[in-house]
Amino acid sequence: MKTVKVDLKKEVDSSYEITIGSSFAREVLQKLRDEGAYFMVDENVFELYQDYFDHNNMFRFRADEHNKTHESVVSVLGFLFKCGARRDANLAIVGGGITGDVGGFAAATYMRGISFVQMPTTLLSMVDSSVGGKTGINFRGAKNNVGAFSQPQHVYIDMHFLNTLTDEEFLNGVAEVIKYGAIFDKEFFDYLSANKDKVIARDLDTLAYVVKRCCEMKADVVKKDEKEKGDRALLNFGHTFAHAIETDSHHGVKHGYAVATGMYLETDFAVKQGEATEETLNAIADILRLYGFDLSYEIEDRDLFIQAMLADKKADKKGLTLALTPAIGSCKILKNIPPQSIEDYFNNI
Numbered sequence: 001m002k003t004v005k006v007d008l009k010k011e012v013d014s015s016y017e018i019t020i021g022s023s024f025a026r027e028v029l030q031k032l033r034d035e036g037a038y039f040m041v042d043e044n045v046f047e048l049y050q051d052y053f054d055h056n057n058m059f060r061f062r063a064d065e066h067n068k069t070h071e072s073v074v075s076v077l078g079f080l081f082k083c084g085a086r087r088d089a090n091l092a093i094v095g096g097g098i099t100g101d102v103g104g105f106a107a108a109t110y111m112r113g114i115s116f117v118q119m120p121t122t123l124l125s126m127v128d129s130s131v132g133g134k135t136g137i138n139f140r141g142a143k144n145n146v147g148a149f150s151q152p153q154h155v156y157i158d159m160h161f162l163n164t165l166t167d168e169e170f171l172n173g174v175a176e177v178i179k180y181g182a183i184f185d186k187e188f189f190d191y192l193s194a195n196k197d198k199v200i201a202r203d204l205d206t207l208a209y210v211v212k213r214c215c216e217m218k219a220d221v222v223k224k225d226e227k228e229k230g231d232r233a234l235l236n237f238g239h240t241f242a243h244a245i246e247t248d249s250h251h252g253v254k255h256g257y258a259v260a261t262g263m264y265l266e267t268d269f270a271v272k273q274g275e276a277t278e279e280t281l282n283a284i285a286d287i288l289r290l291y292g293f294d295l296s297y298e299i300e301d302r303d304l305f306i307q308a309m310l311a312d313k314k315a316d317k318k319g320l321t322l323a324l325t326p327a328i329g330s331c332k333i334l335k336n337i338p339p340q341s342i343e344d345y346f347n348n349i
């Protein structure tokens with residue numbers, strides 16, 4: 001069992017642990033049940049792991065980007081209310097990033113905030129969404145535009161869940177893994193290139209190292225900047241273009257795949273602005289293609305696409321903000337990018 005600590009004491013007097021291991025979920029769920037927790041469980045996970053759960057105090061959720069709505073939050077709140085959950089209640093959220101984001105947001109608002117634990121079951125949620133306390137929903141077509149910062153009490157990562165993930169969902173998480181290497185750690189980036197076969201074969205030891213390393217990097221950023229007033233925005237590398245791809249494709253392109261194309265496009269944009277080297281662009285394209293990502297994307301509605309970029313939470317009156325990778329293992333924030341330079345970029349590609 002490996003442990004990563006997210007120590008937020010200085011900022012909000014709370015810290016929590018991320019426990020990473022294999023085949024310990026059943027035991028943890030039993031303990032939570034004994035303590036009287038309520039459960040929000042991804043429907044597919046429930047079907048696959050029925051003997052981990054019982055039906056009491058459980059809300060089953062169909063994870064779908066179109067379900068990441070305020071209606072779903074209201075359903076979770078209704079469930080908690082119907083169960084008579086009080087302020088000292090604990091909600092155990094078992095599933096991928098969508099379940100975690102919706103459940104976390106409901107927990108953050110029920111009785112002004114009850115505690116919750118995350119048990120992520122997809123690679124993407126293990127390395128990213130379950131850690132750091134960003135919760136939320138999509139609102140009026142904009143990705144993750146309504147939500148709250150609310151930290152879980154504990155994150156339990158059982159690698160065993162990865163065995164039942166489809167190849168498509170697994171690769172979806174790999175994009176975020178590559179992102180960490182690209183922005184923070186060249187050695188890790190190179191490790192991912194060298195160990196591609198083991199990663200793709202889901203060798204659990206390799207993946208346990210990969211997940212731990214990603215959690216460490218994320219925990220490090222969140223410790224310093226819980227509410228994304230500074231360095232945490234670096235984690236958005238690829239995400240401004242990605243959110244526009246997700247919106248333009250009406251969520252037909254999954255988050256991780258959109259992030260992969262987004263990292264490529266944002267680096268290409270950076271090269272054209274003189275902010276990154278061709279070598280960096282090639283390295284990013286090479287590793288993404290090595291893992292099988294198709295980096296092309298045909299924009300359906302250019303106005304909607306650019307509108308979605310401008311609706312990005314990081315944009316302000318002065319323009320867009322992009323997180324960029326000038327060279328592998330490093331990152332910077334570029335602010336006040338005029339919308340016209342994005343238009344010009346698209347006119348020229």
Ligand SMILES: NC(=O)c1ccc[n+]([C@@H]2O[C@H](COP(=O)([O-])OP(=O)(O)OC[C@H]3O[C@@H](n4cnc5c(N)ncnc54)[C@H](O)[C@@H]3O)[C@@H](O)[C@H]2O)c1
Binds near residue numbers: 144161
């Ligand atoms: N809060 C954050 O900081 C943050 C960070 C990154 C992404 N996100 C959000 O995460 C979401 C994407 O998360 P996701 O990729 O985990 O998607 P998801 O929650 O939709 O899960 C993907 C699919 O896998 C299924 N599934 C889950 N676990 C499984 C398992 N062990 N075996 C078999 N099937 C399983 C689910 O039922 C679903 O069909 C996006 O909405 C994105 O915006 C949030």
